[in-house]
Amino acid sequence: MTGAFVSGAIRRHAIAALVATCVAASGQAQPPVVPEYNAKAGFLVAFPSYVTWPPEAVVSPASPAVVCVLGTDPFGDVLDQTAAARIAARPLQVRRIHAPAESTGCQIVFIGKGESAQEAEWLAALKTRPVLTVGESGKTVERGGVVEFGATRDRVAFEVSLRAAEQAGLKVSSDLLAHARKVYR
DSSP states (O other): OHHHHHHHHHHHHHHHHHHHHHHHHHHHHOTTSOHHHHHHHHHHHHGGGSEEOOGGGOSOTTSOEEEEEESSOSSTTHHHHHHHHOOSSSOEEEEEESSGGGGTTOSEEEEOGGGHHHHHHHHHHHTTSSOEEEEOSSOTTTTTOSEEEEEOSSOEEEEEEHHHHHHTTOEEOHHHHTTOSEEEO
């Protein structure tokens, strides 16, 4: 029991440290990017350590986790820099795509606020694929997405839909769920 608690505590601190490091490093590298996207990049880069994909979604344990930005990219090069700074067993690759049909090989698909008009359609197209869908429209979870970012003046938080994760064949770690502002079951 103590080992599990210590491991969970270490993982929670690792998430916080990763996000803080990414925010500090990327904030210096890309001043025009809104600071909330530094934190969101940190979360996107951390998510692969806390989500389990079905075997058919991962080529091999050593293959890169692929984060795709669908549509307009609000990150600039912050997401690429954050991914390059990531220290984990599995490397990370960032791709930009313009339609759900291009998402083959993506484990995470981020849909930004600028794509709110297409978000429902795109989430429907990705619904049963083994993809962690992440958005920030304020309606992402309602529309079938797995994770939705929300930002206040000084903090980025996220909500998780376990129903959407299950439909996509994903298992979300309890360590990640412990950091969610809200979990929908």
